[in-house]
Amino acid sequence: MKALKIATLVFFSALWVLGLANYDRVYPYLYRSGLIEDEYRYGDLFRLSYLPQFKEVLTTCQEPLTLRKTSSRPLHLYVLGDSFLEPQRIDSSDFVADQYHFIKWDNFQHVRLDTAATNVVLIESVERHLRQHFDGNPASYFIADTANFPEKWSEKKWMSRIDNFFKSDRTESQLGLLLTSNRLGVWCKELKSAFNFRVFNRTESGVTVSNDKKHLVYYLDTDTLNYPYTSGFSHLTEARVDSVVQGVNKTQEELLAMGFDHFVLSVIPNKSTIVMPDYGPYNHLIERVQQHPGLKAPLISVLDEYRKLGAAAYLVSDSHWTCEARSVWVQKINRHLLGLSSTVPARSCMTPGSRNQLIRKTL
Numbered sequence: 001m002k003a004l005k006i007a008t009l010v011f012f013s014a015l016w017v018l019g020l021a022n023y024d025r026v027y028p029y030l031y032r033s034g035l036i037e038d039e040y041r042y043g044d045l046f047r048l049s050y051l052p053q054f055k056e057v058l059t060t061c062q063e064p065l066t067l068r069k070t071s072s073r074p075l076h077l078y079v080l081g082d083s084f085l086e087p088q089r090i091d092s093s094d095f096v097a098d099q100y101h102f103i104k105w106d107n108f109q110h111v112r113l114d115t116a117a118t119n120v121v122l123i124e125s126v127e128r129h130l131r132q133h134f135d136g137n138p139a140s141y142f143i144a145d146t147a148n149f150p151e152k153w154s155e156k157k158w159m160s161r162i163d164n165f166f167k168s169d170r171t172e173s174q175l176g177l178l179l180t181s182n183r184l185g186v187w188c189k190e191l192k193s194a195f196n197f198r199v200f201n202r203t204e205s206g207v208t209v210s211n212d213k214k215h216l217v218y219y220l221d222t223d224t225l226n227y228p229y230t231s232g233f234s235h236l237t238e239a240r241v242d243s244v245v246q247g248v249n250k251t252q253e254e255l256l257a258m259g260f261d262h263f264v265l266s267v268i269p270n271k272s273t274i275v276m277p278d279y280g281p282y283n284h285l286i287e288r289v290q291q292h293p294g295l296k297a298p299l300i301s302v303l304d305e306y307r308k309l310g311a312a313a314y315l316v317s318d319s320h321w322t323c324e325a326r327s328v329w330v331q332k333i334n335r336h337l338l339g340l341s342s343t344v345p346a347r348s349c350m351t352p353g354s355r356n357q358l359i360r361k362t363l
Contacts, residue, residue, distance in 0.1 A: 037182060043318030045216045048206035050189040051197060054216045054317045060088070061323035067096050067334045071341040074098040074117035078109060078260070080141055081124035084268055084320060096334045096341075103141065103150050105133065110145035113259045118341050120262045121255050122333070127270045127286055128220050128230040131240065134247030139254035210276045215311065218319045221272035222279060232270050233280030236288070244285075245292045252297040261345035264336060266300040268321075268329065271314045274306050300336055302329050 039047050042055050069075060077097035079085060082105055092100035098117070103109045105125075113119045121142065125133050143151075196202045203209055208222040220230040228234035252263040267286050272279060290299045305328045306313040313325040321329070 046317035049204050050193040052190045056317045069096045075341050076117045076119045078121045094330050106153050108151040110143050110149050119260045121260045122264045124266045126268050134244050138251045215275040217272040221270040232273050236283035241288045245295050249296045262340045269303050271319050275311050
């Protein structure tokens with residue numbers, strides 16, 4: 001009996017320690033050892049809902065690059081994007097670029113531009129976060145330096161680090177991963193979610209089910225009451241659209257002043273915009289920004305192409321694109337890049353006075 005008590009104490013103490021452990025340092029070993037499984041293997045939306053009717057195993061998209069750069073001038077591509085462009089979905093082999101540098105939002109890219117190359121900066125945002133991003137200053141994520149290298153955002157203050165170390169939500173999340181990422185844990189969660197959905201028509205707060213019960217989307221796309229800033233169905237005034245356009249123009253000006261030859265913005269539609277267009281009064285954010293008479297930057301949108309694809313543009317159990325929709329975006333970006341490699345740099349169109357003024361602002 002005493003041995004059982006000691007074993008139980010040791011077991012739960014080990015769980016507590018793992019719950020507090022640094023995720024990036026410890027958990028890769030647990031994955032490789034098979035003690036835990038990838039919680040995103042069935043998609044981010046399934047992970048939030050555990051509704052079995054939306055469960056599918058995700059596959060990696062593999063598509064050879066068919067377009068080829070015709071210009072002999074090197075093309076260097078610097079990308080700031082979100083989860084759509086994470087390495088498991090997009091990498092350097094997908095682009096007609098001689099160099100490829102990627103950072104996610106809230107990280108930083110130290111930049112040393114090669115004047116013998118065409119330097120292009122691409123900023124990608126999913127529709128729900130477009131307003132948020134350009135209310136800030138995306139140009140600040142690029143830092144002129146003596147070399148090219150990414151820098152992850154990190155909390156500098158020791159007290160904040162200690163506070164984050166003991167945050168209950170972080171510990172709870174990691175303990176949940178340890179205990180329920182296995183097949184038995186997933187099965188139990190599926191039973192609970194299926195019962196709540198069928199009996200009470202209730203889902204987890206992180207997702208929204210379409211009115212016809214065929215599609216699952218991220219709650220930020222649809223929750224107009226609590227998240228009007230991200231919902232595609234919230235009322236959007238002309239003043240708010242003007243503000244987004246002004247932010248895009250300002251970002252382009254500052255990045256060109258930093259020395260980039262071209263700036264490109266790409267906005268990927270919310271899943272709800274494509275599969276649930278009748279969920280509410282859609283605010284047409286992407287179209288209104290793209291068609292705004294004051295927009296000075298090129299905006300690459302795949303909205304029309306994804307509307308033609310319909311539900312085939314997005315995964316059933318995930319908020320991200322299918323391989324077909326991914327291919328549409330990659331090819332459209334590459335065609336634009338090929339055009340830029342043989343055109344006059346956009347920064348050369350700036351007047352010396354405005355260029356010098358902007359350089360002083362960014363230093």
